[in-house]
Amino acid sequence: MGGVDPAALVEAELRTLRVLARYYAFIGKRWTVTAGTRSAFDDARGAIVRALPAELAEAVDEASLTALAEGLTADGRLASGALPVTRPSDPAPAPARAERRAPPADNPYLHKVDDAISDPTIRAAIRGVQPAAVKLGGGSGVNLAPEGLVLTNAHVAKDVGAAYTVLFPDGRTFPGRAVAIDHELDLALVALTGAAGLPVAPVSRRAPRVGDFVAAIGQPGTSTPDGQPTGYQRFHVSTGKIRGFLDDPLGDQSLGRTKHDAWTYWGHSGSPLFDRRGAIVALHNSWDSTTAMRHAVTWQAIVHFLAAHDARYTQR
Known part of the structure; x- marks a missing residue:
């Protein structure tokens, strides 16, 4: 047979x-x-x-x-040399040297990735983007461009023109200013001054699915709302899964429309949710006190927001 x-x-x-x-x-x-x-x-x-x-x-x-x-040919064959790696419709990629640069040796928080993730392939992917996670104000964010363009929540960045000091895991700090805000989508961009060749994290080329792995890297508060110390450290890494979605991915995101169960705390707002390849699939921003479910701004809202503001970023 x-x-x-x-x-x-x-x-x-x-x-x-x-x-x-x-x-x-x-x-x-x-x-x-x-x-x-x-x-x-x-x-x-x-x-x-x-x-x-x-x-x-x-x-x-x-x-x-x-x-x-x-x-692709009509008979189901791949024309030699016909497929560029970078999609022509995508924003221009960062220089290869910036994306491939090894994490600085004095990054004292990189071990947190190893502590949280046992799978060697996923661990390597998240180690590659951890240097792009940042702290700003009382929240978190992620750097998208070598010259410094941080994606965070609107409720972290507050208003266009607001000034911040942005901290990277290797200890470097840069002054930044909010240049774009969308309060309905709860997204903001903060442009840095005097920066070049910074580590970047890519945005995923596709939306996540229910059950997908995610890793959150953020800045849990050092004290509780009533002032008691928490003992939490910066650049905390937690893992979980996508648990579901609310309707209308481009709708109001005051309660993020992506549901996930990676651990978060006060200060995690603006934390990137990375998939197993190290690509951003959502941005944590809230939780539902009635269900204890964590919520994040959707991938669709992130892509829409970045396109609306002609933001330079890479995709994976």
């Missing part, structure tokens, strides 16, 4: 992916592609990619759908 030809299966998957990519390109030429639409297409692409051999899956997963529309 004959078996299934693996090569034929791969070609069939690539033909399906080509149809998906061409439909995405068709939409993009006629209308604005919203974050929700992009997420739906990325989910469909992800299902196809998971059925491909590892090396091919990696190449396909790094390419834009627009590039795939041109780089």
